[in-house]
Amino acid sequence: MLLRLIAITTKEVRQLARDRLTFGMIIGIPLMQILLFGYAINFDVRDLRAAVVDEAKTSHSRALVADLEATGVIDLRAPSPSLPDLRRRMESGDISVGIVIPEDFERRRLGNDRAVAQILIDGSEPMIDSVARGLSSVPLPTRAGDYMSRTPAFEARTEYNPERRTAVQVVPALIGVILNMTMVIFTAAAIVRERERGNLELLIATPIRSWELMAGKLLPYVLIGLIQTTLILTVGARIFDVPINGSLLDLYLAAALFIAATLTLGLVISTIARTQFQAFQMSFLTLLPSILLSGFVFPFDGMPRLAQWIAQILPLTHFVEIIRGILLRGAPLSAMQVPVLKLCVFLVVALAIATLRFHKRLD
């Protein structure tokens, strides 16, 4: 029994070691992804192209524009002579933020009941809106000796990531995304490939049991997944200064559980797909909602109810929650029993489906 399990694992490792492309992907995919996400994807939006229509042309209006520019969020281009011209420039994509200071700026400023100026925002790009809206909280400039209480009532402070660096938010969850991507595809392909090449017909005519075949095939990938975890963690900590506040043991335990869950998802796919191409397509079908709905990029709380339910089914959602807890908040695994339990439920259910669907028969 154990002999057959070892035989399958040994065979799998040998084949993997000889498949240079796949072997390269094991290291290449995580490395590429973390560098891509770490450097290119940056939610700290700066230097939005902007233009001003200043119809008031007072010293206060100029001071306001200077304050806005000083935030670094906008990069002021040539001023526009009129509102229609400003709108045309936004339409053509020349600018994404327009600042309109009306003629009656001074009156509004003193009246204190209406907004003194307007900010036009190009809503066609996702991240710009929220960032540009932040500009509206810039207080009105005051002259020396003019002690109007314009100080904001609240002071906001971002916990666990005081500098609000995107890498800190992205890298922990990225471990989950990368594992999800590689594990599902590798296992689905590993079994479907044998079916496609006819090896499976020979294998099922031997005394091997279904679970021995499956477990033997999955075992090497658990190790590969842990290697990938280590790789992303190392790069994340060294290059992007991502803190590791929690215990490493908890982290690897959580990773192993998540790896097992994604491997069984791959197994389920392998029992449905007939060709490797189908297996790849189905893997991507599960990957995209995982990335979008897991809270990796978009906040989970803002999603419609249906999306939240779907996200509950996906293992990545729970892992993102766990890994952010361990790495950033320094929480112990025992403090996150609910997501851990949900991952376990997924694992058991998926394993049951895969075992029920895999027959030692061709029909």
Add this chain to the structure above:
Amino acid sequence: MSAVPQAIVAAGAMEPAIRARGLTRRFGHVTAVDGIDLDIPRARIYGFLGPNGSGKSTTIRMLCGLLQPSAGTVNVLDHEMPRDAEKLRTRLGYMTQKFSLWDDLTVSENLDFMAQVFGLPAQRRRTRIAAVAGEFDLTSLFKQRAGTLSGGQRQRLALAAATLHEPELLLLDEPTSAVDPQSRRDFWESLFELVARGVTILVSTHYMDEAERCHELAILASGRIVAQGAPQQLMSGIPASVVEVEAADTVAARRALVTDESVLSVAQLGTRLHVLIDPTTPDPAGRVLQRLRAASVAAQSTQVRASLEDVFVAATGFGREAGDKRDR
């Protein structure tokens, strides 16, 4: 074996290795195998002869429990299939039509893997691998990847892998379809050696010369057994007279003969024609010659013994549509 009732044990030696009744398999509305009856005796080579798509592979897959029959019963080595398929795994050897060992593993790794999967203990594994390697001339290829082997070498490796665990019954699905003639001869030598040790072999083929080597044979066409028996018996029992025609212009000779109502079929073998004639026709060779002279085709004709090819043509309805297939 110990729990089997005495009566069955006593009959065991005489029981056929495989017995099937009304074996049928449908895929959707296509009937691939249609009510086959089989009695395959032990320690014999039993052949399935038939064209592609005649149901050979489907039948073999049902016999080794990889496909569920749509109807009918199968009994293999005194076990009901597919219910007892898992119990029989170590007693069966199966060689798939397509080479299905691992191209990226070496010969010895492949053999080692299969021996482990069949659960052979370490000591026996070593002796068996050495034994099959010697038997099938694989020792010099041990370090070579299976993907780089020639067709004949792959075949030897596949048979070696299928016999590692010393099965009582070997099911070989078109084992020689991608192999040169010399390798085919060697391959059949190995089969006869296995049979001499008491192994039962079921082999499917579409080569007439291979079919002729079998102890017994079933000819399959469109999922049915159309003829069954020893090759010699089938050849002597053919329901037609066989006339061999030698003519310079075989095309003209063929044209002159196919219109005759006593002619059942005309097949070309090199420069000769094999003409199958209604067995009730007196002096078939004379009749053929007469017919050819009438069409002014210069030719010689002699009545000959039927070959297995003639049997095949006769059994599959003389090359006509299945609708007017003649019963024997």
